[in-house]
Amino acid sequence: MILEIARQEFRGMLREGRFRTAALLLSALFLLSLIGAYDYYASLKQQHDEAARTMRSQWDNQKEKNPHSAAHYGTFVFKPIYPLSYFDRGVDAFTGNTLFLEAHRSNQATFRGAEDQGEFARLGALTPAFVLGMLMPLFIIVLGFGAAAAERENGNLRLLLAQGVRPATLFMGKSLGLWAAVLLLALPFFVAGAVGLFVANAGAEHWLRYSCTLLLYLAYFGSFIHLTLLISAWAGRQNVALVGALGVWVFACLIVPKAAVNMAKQMYPAPNWQAYHTALKEDLENGVDGHDSQNIFYKKLEEETLKKYGVDSIQHLPFNWWGFMLQKGEEHETYVFQKHKQKLLDVYEKQQAVHRAAAVVSPYMLTNSLSQRLVGTDVNTYFDFLAAAERYRIQLVGELNADMTNNIKFGEWDDRGKEFFSKNAHFDYQPPTLGSLLGDLSKPAGAMLLWLIVSGLAAAFFFNRLKPL
Amino acid sequence: MFLLQLKYETLRLMRSPALWMLMAFLAGSVGLGLYNGSQRVAARQQSIGEMLGSQQTSLEKQKAEADSIARGLKKTEDWWLDPTNVIVVGGVWEGGWVTAIDPAPQTLLAVGMSDLQPDVWRLTLMGKEARGDSEFENPVNLMFGTFDLAFVMAFLLPLLVVALSFNLISAEREQGTLSLQWAQPVGQRELFLHKTLARFLLLTGMTLLIVLPALAGSGISLASSAAWMTAATAVLYVFFWFLLALGINLLGGSSAQNALRCMGTWLAFTLIIPALVNMLAQKIYPVPSRAGFQTAMRDLDTQLEANREQRLSDFYRQHPELTQKPEAEKEWQDWYREDFALLKGEKRLKDSLEQAYADKATQQADFSDKLTLLSPALSVYRQMTDIAGTSRRAYQASVTALDGAQQNWAAWFLEKFDAGQSLTVADYETFMKFPDRLPLPSLPAAWTGAGWLLLQCLMAGLWSAARVQRKSFGFQ
Numbered sequence: 001m002i003l004e005i006a007r008q009e010f011r012g013m014l015r016e017g018r019f020r021t022a023a024l025l026l027s028a029l030f031l032l033s034l035i036g037a038y039d040y041y042a043s044l045k046q047q048h049d050e051a052a053r054t055m056r057s058q059w060d061n062q063k064e065k066n067p068h069s070a071a072h073y074g075t076f077v078f079k080p081i082y083p084l085s086y087f088d089r090g091v092d093a094f095t096g097n098t099l100f101l102e103a104h105r106s107n108q109a110t111f112r113g114a115e116d117q118g119e120f121a122r123l124g125a126l127t128p129a130f131v132l133g134m135l136m137p138l139f140i141i142v143l144g145f146g147a148a149a150a151e152r153e154n155g156n157l158r159l160l161l162a163q164g165v166r167p168a169t170l171f172m173g174k175s176l177g178l179w180a181a182v183l184l185l186a187l188p189f190f191v192a193g194a195v196g197l198f199v200a201n202a203g204a205e206h207w208l209r210y211s212c213t214l215l216l217y218l219a220y221f222g223s224f225i226h227l228t229l230l231i232s233a234w235a236g237r238q239n240v241a242l243v244g245a246l247g248v249w250v251f252a253c254l255i256v257p258k259a260a261v262n263m264a265k266q267m268y269p270a271p272n273w274q275a276y277h278t279a280l281k282e283d284l285e286n287g288v289d290g291h292d293s294q295n296i297f298y299k300k301l302e303e304e305t306l307k308k309y310g311v312d313s314i315q316h317l318p319f320n321w322w323g324f325m326l327q328k329g330e331e332h333e334t335y336v337f338q339k340h341k342q343k344l345l346d347v348y349e350k351q352q353a354v355h356r357a358a359a360v361v362s363p364y365m366l367t368n369s370l371s372q373r374l375v376g377t378d379v380n381t382y383f384d385f386l387a388a389a390e391r392y393r394i395q396l397v398g399e400l401n402a403d404m405t406n407n408i409k410f411g412e413w414d415d416r417g418k419e420f421f422s423k424n425a426h427f428d429y430q431p432p433t434l435g436s437l438l439g440d441l442s443k444p445a446g447a448m449l450l451w452l453i454v455s456g457l458a459a460a461f462f463f464n465r466l467k468p469l
Numbered sequence: 470m471f472l473l474q475l476k477y478e479t480l481r482l483m484r485s486p487a488l489w490m491l492m493a494f495l496a497g498s499v500g501l502g503l504y505n506g507s508q509r510v511a512a513r514q515q516s517i518g519e520m521l522g523s524q525q526t527s528l529e530k531q532k533a534e535a536d537s538i539a540r541g542l543k544k545t546e547d548w549w550l551d552p553t554n555v556i557v558v559g560g561v562w563e564g565g566w567v568t569a570i571d572p573a574p575q576t577l578l579a580v581g582m583s584d585l586q587p588d589v590w591r592l593t594l595m596g597k598e599a600r601g602d603s604e605f606e607n608p609v610n611l612m613f614g615t616f617d618l619a620f621v622m623a624f625l626l627p628l629l630v631v632a633l634s635f636n637l638i639s640a641e642r643e644q645g646t647l648s649l650q651w652a653q654p655v656g657q658r659e660l661f662l663h664k665t666l667a668r669f670l671l672l673t674g675m676t677l678l679i680v681l682p683a684l685a686g687s688g689i690s691l692a693s694s695a696a697w698m699t700a701a702t703a704v705l706y707v708f709f710w711f712l713l714a715l716g717i718n719l720l721g722g723s724s725a726q727n728a729l730r731c732m733g734t735w736l737a738f739t740l741i742i743p744a745l746v747n748m749l750a751q752k753i754y755p756v757p758s759r760a761g762f763q764t765a766m767r768d769l770d771t772q773l774e775a776n777r778e779q780r781l782s783d784f785y786r787q788h789p790e791l792t793q794k795p796e797a798e799k800e801w802q803d804w805y806r807e808d809f810a811l812l813k814g815e816k817r818l819k820d821s822l823e824q825a826y827a828d829k830a831t832q833q834a835d836f837s838d839k840l841t842l843l844s845p846a847l848s849v850y851r852q853m854t855d856i857a858g859t860s861r862r863a864y865q866a867s868v869t870a871l872d873g874a875q876q877n878w879a880a881w882f883l884e885k886f887d888a889g890q891s892l893t894v895a896d897y898e899t900f901m902k903f904p905d906r907l908p909l910p911s912l913p914a915a916w917t918g919a920g921w922l923l924l925q926c927l928m929a930g931l932w933s934a935a936r937v938q939r940k941s942f943g944f945q
Contacts, residue, residue, distance in 0.1 A: 040752070047761055048758060078758075091611070097758050123744070123847075125748065
């Protein structure tokens, strides 16, 4: 009986003009989004890869200089572009593309893509994730809002119940019918969406990530199928069901994300520029400054070091004192910068906890964040890149200061050339693997599953309460 | 008859709980949007106040030190710490003049680009350096955007129009009361138009009753152009959606069909077309990643460093009154004199590199602007960000004003530097009167969004009129 109802529902939908119109529109948008986004990210990846190669060559071929001067000259690293970025651009347009690495300072990444766009860019971008996350639920609503209400209004419900059809059977049948229509559209999308991975010759890791993303969207569609059926059964009338389902969509996909952002910012405001820099300056002044021999911490360390090595002046130390002090200053500065950046990250984490809490009323929020996490365009993967870049900065500056400390005589400022610089550490960032994310992903994935199950149970409950007219 | 119809519709709607729910929703949304905006502006004001306060305190301290030095009470420390040194105070690595773009009361209307772009800058002798809180924004917050009045107007207001007008006739037909309506001594067309007009007037009146006091409560004077421009934009936008709903009703579908058509149109105008416009603009006028900019800038720096001696020789050849000292004999003033001499040429080269990216970004934004006609939501968003002074155009106007301020600042200090003067207490008192808050620049094309919206209303009106003019109403 379930299959019979599903078949009937599916056939009925296919016959209707609204299925054809919506499917056609959605397909066109999906293809457009795929072509547009893939093209953009392929070009962006090429530009970043090229810039990274050029920057390395600029480092290797820099004018001969003292290692510490080279540390001040610094280098840039560029945000990596992942093979699946075209599928869901996530926070990509709102994170800095370039990061300057230099001695004594841990800089913020600069040049967010959105800064070079107009204000309309704030109204959204057409990507496959936008089509699946924002528009697909509407397709489901358009197809399913009458599932229970229409049966009730046209009197079929009375007949069905009289024939002994159980409400649960009706729910299962309707749900299955809707699933068939959704899959008819979604499966070709899923196949088409993988074209970018084929073209980029992506490895198994990315295919696995893509497969998980698709599973996520299936659960998301399932939640909306259940919500639509629930509203249809609860409303009992097509008009009310349609308005109700659309209202839920507006609430979950448009209002909640923005309202959650405002709430998060008001509950956990990020420090302002002055507060951040005043605290940073204060902490920096409370430690060694490698360039300031009048600094009390410098003098204290000098005394301790002389005592430790049993010599009476820095000239007699078995290493270059200036290189040593520059590194000690660097270690203090790194500690201070990391401390304040961590505080900022803690604020962001609290803000994101509010966003996550909003997922209780918005499966869109949940899907959005999980989808980004899976394709690698989420804020945590970005922060991981920044942390790796900072580790690289510490390593590079450490190498340069170590060369000065161990290989250059005190009082001399020998220059180094290409042979030395080309041997300096390379930045080779590898994002976290899917395997390492499983712990992080388990909770939101569980929440998604819960959404699917609870919405299904609630829909079944309202189908049970459905009374014929 | 129209007045009677208006009275009847008003009474009917007033008795409908749905109307009060919708109005409560609108009031809540407008209130939340403005509250969020007020909080944002207050936070910006506080941040700017703290930055400028800190600058004031630090300069007062430096002024006192300069006074002590002038009176011989204190010895000058190393030149790079000397508060009477023009370079140190005017700003090369430290010093300079922190200047903010002061948010106006209407800034709270729309976030626009304000959370992405810096609103405070440090002006130095060499150029300007961005500051401001935008660097600390959580990228997730930037991605989702803010619940501001511009969002409420562009996205949510049309939903209210749709909710009140998708079933103007179909509901009566479905409830069986249509024949009673036709029994009235008035033509079907007039009856229908009166009904639409009555709902339009009612919703417009209620929207203004909600928005205007809310604006006043948020600190925007009702006599200000920002208030009445916001009100005019809201009325025009509501009018557009009523015209569209009128045409859709005349297509003659059932209530559910009308609701779907209205929602489809809303979706196209508010979500799909803006996303398509962004995609098209990015495709036709791509702005390269700034990664390439950084490598090009570094190449330029290397090149400038390599030909510095040549450029200096040219400079001294053109200025025979000056003599180039051998490196060993140079004092710090000589190094800086040469730096400043070369700065103009270097800045021109660097600016041209920056301009190449800025031009591409402007081309892209201009192209998006041209496509505003495709969606009234784009017109509203553009109008609201222009009123709020948070659009890309407003930001560019601010940057131009800041460039002017930086040139004045640098010129004042460089004159003293060229004359070999040190800073006195009187000098401190003079330069500390430089404006540290620049007003939000007013835009010459601040009505463009409303102009587009008017044109869109005209198009929707023509379409609906064409449907009204049809002999047979589709719903019969």
